[in-house]
Amino acid sequence: MTTETTKMTARSVQVFYGDNHAIKDVDVDILDNTVTAFIGPSGCGKSTFLRCLNRMNDTIDICRVQGEILMQGENIYDPRVDPVQLRAKVGMVFQKPNPFPKSIYDNVAYGPKIHGLTRSKAELDEVVEKSLRRAALWAEVKDRLHAPGTGLSGGQQQRLCIARAIATNPEVLLMDEPCSALDPIATAQVEELIDELRTQFAVVIVTHSMQQAARVSQRTAFFHLGNLVEYGETGQIFTTPRDPRTESYITGRIG
Amino acid sequence: MTAVSTLLMLGILATLGFVLGRRRALASVQGDSRRLHSLPHYYGWAVAIWTVLPASVLFLAWQTVAPLGNAGGFAVLALALGGLVWAWLRSSATFRARNAVERAVMGLLILASSIAIATTAGIVLSMLFETRNFFSQYDWTRFFFSTTWSPRFQGDSDLGFLPLLWGTLYISFIALLFAVPTGLFAAIYLSEYAGPRLRAIAKPLIEVLAGIPTIVYGLFALITVGPLLRDYFAQPLGLGNSGSSVMTAGLVMGIMLIPFVSSLSDDIISQVPQSLRDGSLGLGATKSETIRQVVLPAALPGIVGAVLLAASRAIGETMIVVLGAGAAAKLDLNPFEAMTTITVKIVGQLTGDTDFAAPETLVAFALGLTLFAFTLCLNVLALIIVRKYREQYE
Structure with a gap:
């Protein structure tokens, strides 16, 4: 990876839930074609910060975000930015697989249909196939595209959700503990997939598993009590952490 | 002892x-x-x-x-x-x-x-016996296919059930036409858009409607809605000058049904998992797209159930019809004309001096059984719809 262009830049981001100061002064750069992992103990704010990147926190009434998050030079919290458009560009995969109660095809076609990305049925078919292929699910579901998405296994459902997210052709893909509800085999498949996805997107993944962070990411950010403690190359974070708190966490002494 | x-x-x-x-x-x-x-x-x-x-x-x-x-x-x-x-x-x-x-x-x-089951069977059986008595005295083809309803107690009555069925369906249809969209939209607003404080106040207020006795609705239809519709719609449009009309009963019945539809739908919509909403919003769908394409389809079986409950209430309603639409059995398309329903006529045939051997009285049981068969079919239909939907999506 030599082409390290910055996709998103967060500067002095603060998040408040009511009176609770959940994120304190976080600066992070999200690089293109890179998997960035957010690690840290539960309640450290890593998921909260992830949800700032596509303004999903807007749907929570008591949540306030300060500071700026730039995407290609534009502050995504600028009043001129439509959060709905932003979320099409910054896709999201959730902790628990949440396929819609629709067919596999309709699940993937949902985003393209809403955003009017295709002009004909044939084009839509093509987008659906391409997305399912990229999510490594095509071979398993190509004969039952019109079966309900909720009938798939947990791992397949999560890959369906990934296919659904990449069907809108996002630039950044946010993943909030995408493997925590999956068994080890499905986890391995999704991790392999994440590595593939890196060639096309900037991927940000929140994970509880440090092994997973070490396996899939190139950059790692360690959060603790709402602070960004350390951010750097994954290898460096795991072998020579600069901050004692990082070292305690990755060696299992806190968290 | x-x-x-x-x-x-x-x-x-x-x-x-x-x-x-x-x-x-x-x-x-x-x-x-x-x-x-x-x-x-x-x-x-x-x-x-x-x-x-x-x-x-x-x-x-x-x-x-x-x-x-x-x-x-x-x-x-x-x-x-x-x-x-x-x-x-x-x-x-x-x-x-x-x-x-x-x-x-x-x-x-x-x-x-x-x-519960035995009672249902008992009710059906008792109705069946009386209905058989009725049909032994009265030709069934005339009951089902005659278009006039004019019972005369000296005998030789015309007991065609079609005008009554038409009145029942027409009034129920108008009631549902009014209640289903209103109730559903109210439910969507309350569950998806309204803040918790507004919801806490508005929901019980709507449910108060369900607690009003139907006779009070009937009075409202008789003294307020009926004359209002007559003076401002029926007469200017040249559609008649009857105070009691299908429209009056239908509208007032619709108001009565709003809480049934809204309260049940609200509960069902609130039960749709937040993760589905997040999934849709995370793909860049707006709130209303999310509601239309994800939340409502997921809640559909329950909403169908709510509508069905409202429909059976509408079909069985008597008081509002007596006071709002009158008691004249008629086959007419004009919604500002007085008409009546099966339930009203059942009450009519069984009050006063009744002779349980005369077809004019026994017809009430035939009407009751027909009504029961009708609502049963409606329930079965809804079950089929719900099941088909479930198979597809769950």
Whole structure:
């Protein structure tokens, strides 16, 4: 990876839930074609910060975000930015697989249909196939595209959700503990997939598993009590952490 | 010995059985309740059940055959005593009293559910008999296909059911046309857009509508909505000058149905998992796209159920129709014309001096049975719709 262009830049981001100061002064750069992992103990704010990147926190009434998050030079919290458009560009995969109660095809076609990305049925078919292929699910579901998405296994459902997210052709893909509800085999498949996805997107993944962070990411950010403690190359974070708190966490002494 | 004193004695025996059973069980382990299979009171209950259950079966059987005399009373009490002694003898540490009591409770639950089913069957059967009487006196083709309804008590009536069916369907249709969108939209607003404080106030307020007696709605239709529609719509449009009309009854009935639709739909919409909403919003869908394409389809089976409940209420409603739409049986398309429904005519045929041998009275049962068959079909239809949807999506 030599082409390290910055996709998103967060500067002095603060998040408040009511009176609770959940994120304190976080600066992070999200690089293109890179998997960035957010690690840290539960309640450290890593998921909260992830949800700032596509303004999903807007749907929570008591949540306030300060500071700026730039995407290609534009502050995504600028009043001129439509959060709905932003979320099409910054896709999201959730902790628990949440396929819609629709067919596999309709699940993937949902985003393209809403955003009017295709002009004909044939084009839509093509987008659906391409997305399912990229999510490594095509071979398993190509004969039952019109079966309900909720009938798939947990791992397949999560890959369906990934296919659904990449069907809108996002630039950044946010993943909030995408493997925590999956068994080890499905986890391995999704991790392999994440590595593939890196060639096309900037991927940000929140994970509880440090092994997973070490396996899939190139950059790692360690959060603790709402602070960004350390951010750097994954290898460096795991072998020579600069901050004692990082070292305690990755060696299992806190968290 | 009277029935009341027998029952009283039975109660005393059961209490005695409880105390004795519990005591014997405890005595069998020298008061150390940890060595018992079940908690001590289960032994008491087991004896009490054995005292009461066979005795009350005999009691009921005796009562249905002949009044309970001294002989019957003593037989019942003897059986109760027998049951008590038998169960009391079994009260020892190894007896599984807990399981025995649970079996008895399960029997009680089965009994409760079979009462509901048996009653339905009984209602249908009683209607069937009377309906058969009716059709032995009146030609069924005239009942089902004649378009006039004019009962005359001196005989030779025209008892065509079509005008009544038409009135029922027409009024229910208008009521649902009004209530379903209004109720559904209100539910969507309350569950998806309104803040918790507004919701806490608005929801009970809407539900107050459900608590208003239908006769009060009827008065509202009679003195307010009816004249209003007549003066501002029917007369200027040249559609008649009747104060009572299909429209009046339909609208007022629709208002009555709003809380049924909105309250149930609201609960169902709120039960759609937040993760589905997040998934949709995370793909860049707006709130309304999310509601239309994800939340409502997921909630559809429940919403169909809510609409169906409202429909059966509408079809069975009587009071609002009497006061709002009148009692004239008519086949007409004009919604500002007075019409009436099956239920109103059932009441009409059965009030006053009734002769249960005349077809003019017996027709009420035929109407009732037809109505029942109709709502049954409606329910089955809705079940099919819901099931089909479920198969596809769950």
